[in-house]
Amino acid sequence: MQKIFYIHVPLAIVSLCGFIFGGLLAIGYLRTGDRAWDMRSYVAIHMALIFGVGGLITGSIWAKASWGHWWVWNEPTLVSYLIVLLLFATYQPLRFSIEDPERQSRYASVFAIVAGAFVPLNYLAVSLATAYVHPRVLTLTSANLPPAMALVFVVSLAGIALLYVTLWKFEMASKNARSQVRRLRRSLLGDDAVRPVGRSAAPS
Amino acid sequence: MSLLIASAPALPLGTSGKYVAAAYIVFVVLILAYVAIMAIRAQRLEQELNELRRDVDAARAAGDAAADREREAVL
Numbered sequence: 001m002q003k004i005f006y007i008h009v010p011l012a013i014v015s016l017c018g019f020i021f022g023g024l025l026a027i028g029y030l031r032t033g034d035r036a037w038d039m040r041s042y043v044a045i046h047m048a049l050i051f052g053v054g055g056l057i058t059g060s061i062w063a064k065a066s067w068g069h070w071w072v073w074n075e076p077t078l079v080s081y082l083i084v085l086l087l088f089a090t091y092q093p094l095r096f097s098i099e100d101p102e103r104q105s106r107y108a109s110v111f112a113i114v115a116g117a118f119v120p121l122n123y124l125a126v127s128l129a130t131a132y133v134h135p136r137v138l139t140l141t142s143a144n145l146p147p148a149m150a151l152v153f154v155v156s157l158a159g160i161a162l163l164y165v166t167l168w169k170f171e172m173a174s175k176n177a178r179s180q181v182r183r184l185r186r187s188l189l190g191d192d193a194v195r196p197v198g199r200s201a202a203p204s
Numbered sequence: 205m206s207l208l209i210a211s212a213p214a215l216p217l218g219t220s221g222k223y224v225a226a227a228y229i230v231f232v233v234l235i236l237a238y239v240a241i242m243a244i245r246a247q248r249l250e251q252e253l254n255e256l257r258r259d260v261d262a263a264r265a266a267g268d269a270a271a272d273r274e275r276e277a278v279l
Contacts, residue, residue, distance in 0.1 A: 004227040011231070054234045058227040065223035167238065174245055181252050189259055 004062040006152055010160035011055035012081065016119050018048025018164060019088055023116020026109035038105040039203045041112050043171045045091055047164055052085045076129045080122050087115050095201040105203060179204070 022045035028037035059078070060070045072078060094111055098104040145153060186194045 003224045007227055007231050050234065050238060054231055057230045061223050061227045061230070065220040163235075170242065174242060174249065178245075178249055178252070181249065181256060185252075185256050185259070188256075189263060 002149075004058060004065070006156040007160075008055060008058040008062050009153070010157040011051050011058060013157060014160045014164045015048045015052035015055050016081075016084065016123070017161075018044055018051060019084065019119050020116045022048060023113045023119075026112035026116070029105060029109045030113070035101075035105055035203055038109060039175060040172065041109060042095070042203055043168055043175065045088060045112060047168050047171065049085070049088055049091075051160070051164060052081075052088070056081070056085060076126045080126045084119055084122055087118065091115070092201045096199065099199060101204060175202070 022041045025037055025041035025044055029035070029041060059081075063072060063078070064070050091108065091111060095104050095108050098107055182194055
């Protein structure tokens with residue numbers, strides 16, 4: 001059963017780092033006003049949400065195997081992770097609710113920064129909490145793992161982190177290619193040749 | 205299921221083995237779903253590129269025809 005640990009924990013850690021990464025990229029947008037930063041931040045948060053859902057489901061499976069319950073509501077680690085995930089789940093509806101692209105990018109960036117700053121604070125608060133059932137494998141000062149497990153864990157963590165970066169770059173390349181095609185179409189054939197994007201949560 | 209387990213001896217067969225398998229299947233399914241969505245988007249992008257090439261060719265042909273007509277009128 002411990003094998004779930006190698007997938008669940010890296011997914012959870014990478015998703016939380018992804019949320020922070022999204023917040024850092026959003027600072028780039030607010031500093032420069034360049035919408036490419038907003039796109040980067042959007043994709044980072046989008047990817048982190050997918051990884052987060054993976055972490056939540058695998059964690060739930062682990063809990064069922066380990067504790068006999070899919071979810072334990074009085075466990076700070078689980079509930080705080082769910083709160084972070086739900087917080088970032090409101091990111092896309094927030095974007096979708098704002099029609100003006102400039103305002104959408106600005107508000108979304110402010111949200112990403114504030115919510116991103118909440119992630120380490122949340123981790124700290126949970127670390128300081130005393131009663132939990134969830135195992136404390138990684139603390140603020142050390143890792144309570146036997147060396148053989150630590151090696152596998154580090155490799156898993158590196159693998160999931162690389163997967164995150166690869167998928168982030170992949171999606172960025174796809175979105176950039178699409179916007180370049182639209183720009184090319186507009187410059188070659190005029191504004192009428194480009195179909196309006198319509199209301200979208202994604203930066204255009 | 206027993207056939208799958210027989211053909212994959214590396215699968216954990218303890219009481220919690222099904223949970224381990226489920227967790228990894230969830231991960232693989234998530235990644236596959238994401239890759240499938242991205243593949244559909246890439247296909248759509250390819251269509252847009254083809255459309256753009258056709259439109260540019262058509263615009264270029266129309267431009268050439270107009271230039272020919274202008275030349276004939278001058279002559």
